[in-house]
Amino acid sequence: MPYKEPDAEELLGLLSRMQLIRSFEERAGMAYGLRKIGGFCHLYTGQEAVAVGAISTLELPRDLVFTGYRDHGHALACGLEPKAVMAELYGRITGSSRGKGGSMHLFDPGRGMFGGNGIVGAQIPIATGAALAQAYRKDGGVTLCFFGDGAFHQGALHESLNLAGIWKLPIVYVIENNQWGMGTNWRRVSSEDDFAATAAAYGMPGQACDGMDLLDVRRTVGLAVERARAQRAPGLVEARTYRYKGHSMSDPQKYRSRDEIDEYRKRDPILRLKDTLAEKGDLSEERWAAIVAEADRVVAQAVDFAEASAEPSPMVLYEDVLAPAGTGAGRL
């Protein structure tokens, strides 16, 4: 299906989805501060346009999504229920992974969401393999593989780009360059800081886009997805974005100034799309307030759901290690 620009209603939907993610991450951060969420919690605040914009170009669940540990945004963008995601963060049995995965391991194969990975870059060869399955089955599906600037230098990426090239896999690699790999600025550790240009080394096209602009993300990724689907050819997109919060909840963020964050807040992707729509007369103040209120309401419901949900029973510890006995043929 050739790429199409979205209409106003669609954009309002995407705006709502971004706001949902924004509200969700706010609450998740607060819940973490109250120790209801433990371990790791990597917030997506500020990067919403990338997940929402990119994933909106896909035909889920025929198309597949892989990402790293900063996966709340992608999970919600794929359509996972906020209740299920919040309950998973709370570790409850009602969570999307029954409380067994946590923040970094959100999955919903029925919606094309294949996680979620705790190892930097590990999802890249896996996503490449999923694209191999799509090519093998000739089902016309495309895989989107998200990863950060920090993952770019993993050997796994380079091996995967090469494999995608020799086997002509329908995969688009989306680099969410939020410019900070934990506390390290990406320029410090990149011998070549134009990531999109490096794609050429693997014989595939690479495009850069403004990760704070949903429309730019959507257009750039959409074209790459279309090409991947039609020609079975891999592509690479770099989305320059920014995270307002620290790398994770335990990051004191000494490595950057408040001013830098404030500068990017001025380019907030949600406000930007909101203003664009408002300027065109597609979004009134009341409608916007309603969108915000609705996002807050859904998230508040999700928190209540998580709070009220049961802990997994002790026997759950031993479940899901291996397939239930008798499952010889596998899931599919």
Place this chain on the structure above:
Amino acid sequence: MAEKLFMMALSPTMSEGTIARWRVAEGEAFTAGQLLCEVETDKASMDYEAPKDARLLKILLPQGGRAAIGDPIAIVGAEGENIDALLASADAPRAAAAPVAAAATPADAPVAVPAPPAAARASAVAPRTEDGSRNASPEAAEAATPNGIRLAPAGRSPEEPSGRPLQAPGLPPSSPLARDRARGLGVDIRGIPGSGPGGRVVLRDVEAAGAAMAGPATAGPAAGGAAARSSAGERAAGEQAAGRAAGSAPADRRIPLSGKRAVIARRLSESFFAAPHYYLKRRVAMERLLELRASLNRGRERPVSLNAFIVKLCAEAIARHPYVNSSWEGDSILERGSVDVALAVALPDGLVTPVVRDCGSKGVGRIDEELSALIDKAKGRGLAPEDYEGASFTISNLGSYGVEEFTAIINPPGSAILAVGAALRTPVALEDGSVAVRRLAALTLGCDHRVIDGAAGAEFLATLARFVEEPALTLA
């Protein structure tokens, strides 16, 4: 919608924080990410950022105030919102909230660890019962005494280890399978020599012992004594005792082994099973020896014991038959230079065998002195190994108990033992056919056939008999 803001964990180790400074005033609006206040924690001063765009409607925790994670610090919302309900409500989610909903169903719950038995909960040591045994719970003791039940050690108490360990200290190691087989055969494993490393008793040792016991008994009373507790050694404590009710046949009594008893059992069993014993017997006339002793003792403060004489006479006989003074070494026989003679002495807590060294060079007086000193020592603080080990010849005299004759078990590392019976008036037929009464004592010489053949043993015994009947012959 107005809501409360709570003290948050701004660092992984923070448990409470103090408001160092509010950076936004009441009534002021703020944006997401803006610094709301500075919080002092255990580690450092942390920034509390606003989670969203809103207005600070009310400060609940002023500057300098301290709060635990989850305590409310402020109310935020839209301008003009009514916050009375929030002010009035006492709700404040605690930091580590437990889930509201029911926890796991009973079927899912892990099996509870059973409560420790009553004995372990006893705060004081259980009272002693009649037979002096302890380790009973107070309840058990209470119930037992009026019923005449003698309690055996039961269960565990925090002060003492449980009942009796499977292997008492000082015992040789054994494989679990060997112990099991011993139980099955009704054989006491403590009497079985071990062929495994470190003397470990292993299956084949137990089976060999079992086969040997099935054969005809060769031992006399003294041989049977220490080793043959053939009831199953490690039966659970209390099994026998606990079942008896008042008014029935007398109850058994289980005596824990002392180290000494265990050693006696082991060493004599080892000797008995390892050395092929045979016995030679002669009766000897004691008159001359008794006269000699009487006359020697007339001039002395302290009378010399009969045993000292026998020791000396044996030493003299050994000097004429040095092969008797030998030990079996496995791949050789060690013929000793010094004649070290042990005397079996009965003490209340068991047999001891003090050794007099180099009897060949000592007179009966000196031998007797040394024996007395050793016996005193044995009764007192006990003998040291150098006092009782390494005798090449042993004498056991049960005459004073009225025993006429008996066979004794060789005391390792020796190869022979002399069992002396009581000197009894006995009619004897003389050369001319007449009958006279003599005081005869039975001398039974036990020999290790690996070292001393029958004829050799007989020759030695003949010499010894001559010496006992006529001690002056030792001067020749």
Place this chain on the structure above:
Amino acid sequence: MAIMTIREALGRALDEEMARDDRVFLMGEEVGEYDGAYKVSKGLLAKYGSERVRDTPIAELGFTGVGVGAALAGLRPVVEWMTHNFALLALDQVVNEAAKMRYMSGGLLSAPIVFRGPSGPAEQLGAQHSQSFASYWAHVPGLKVVAPGTAADAYGLLKSAIRDADPVVFLESELMYGWKGEVPDEETLVPIGLSRLARPGRDLTIAAYSKALKEALDAADRLAERGIEAEVIDLRTLRPLDEEAIHRSVRRTGRCVVVDESWPVASVGSHLAYLVSRECFDRLDAPVELVSLEDVPMPYNRSLELAAEPGADKIVAAALRALYLEPGAAARE
């Protein structure tokens, strides 16, 4: 019954499974045009084409991860490592990814993938090419680990592994590819998780797997000359271990020698020895013996290499220790 080598048995299993289920495909270095580094996949490229028999670049992390992804997305990949020594480069994809996907997703995801290749010492290949990886994989919950010792088992276990819904690590051995054995003519699956009684006996139990199985059987023959009848059990699966079969045997014989080509520290063999010591404690006449590779990197020199390996000599010596017999002593009847 047909006589074939382990190499042929493995090739036959791959062929049958690829014919039966077109989700099954093979991927690895030299598996296609070269017909396989050890010729296990000979003829498969010609028969099934390059979509299903894929030559990869030398990028273990990359292609192992690709295999995992393909499995998650519904195919049944067989990833060949030229040897398990190179699998270290791909450790994350096996241990952190394939093994844990089902668990981390609360049962939503499944990774039905087989990782296979030779593991363990060969002949003078040197330290980096001679390591046994059994314990690296057997340590991980979420994996199944299989190590056949015969042609029939290589055939039947590889088929079972390919059909299994869970990730299976399959341990072969360079020196075993040429071993011959009887393989049934009809299609046969050997269940994962079941050991095999290789030789019945009453005097002691020897547990072994993979190449060491042959050494164990040789040792049993030599013990038999002295009147000692050893029972030899081929473990076949290392995770999950068929513990009960070993315990049943040891409870009868009272003695156990475990043989493992891995180093002794934290190996499958040392773990099995612990299990036997615990479960058969009351029936043991001697401590459980472990015969393993010497705790050194493998040397190049052939004599040193042989001295390092758990050969029949060492197994016989361990057996005699367990029987409290001197080397050279006649057996007790």
